[in-house]
Amino acid sequence: QVQLVESGGGLVQAGDSLTLSCAASGLAFSGYAMGWFRQAPGKEREFVAHISWSSGKTTYYADSVKGRFTISRDNAKKMVYLQMNNLKPEDTAVYYCGANPSGVGYSDRGRYNYWGQGTQVTVSS
DSSP: OOEEEEEOOEEEETTOOEEEEEEEESSOGGGSEEEEEEEOTTSOOEEEEEEOSTTOOOEEEOTTTTTTEEEEEETTTTEEEEEEOSOOGGGOEEEEEEEESSOOOTTOGGGOOEEOOOEEEEEEO
């Protein structure tokens, strides 16, 4: 059974940093590209960041987070991380990690066939 479990969310002030973690089990982790998406109240789930399978050499970011967020992975631990710096109130959302078996369509949530339950990030101004 595949499980993705996010953690690390919380309530922070604008300008603060947070690191989200996603622990994977039940899948050949290094063979999956991984992504982070977020969903704010009343909005659709949107792409945040993506890291390629295996070495994670290739990363992509939404324009809104480029330069502030960094995605990384540790295949030995079956973990993917999202380091978030200089957080803004508009970053407030539930953050989800997803597993993408093909590695294509990095910003297309339909390409991710496994999802975690999400972790709440709230940024106050």
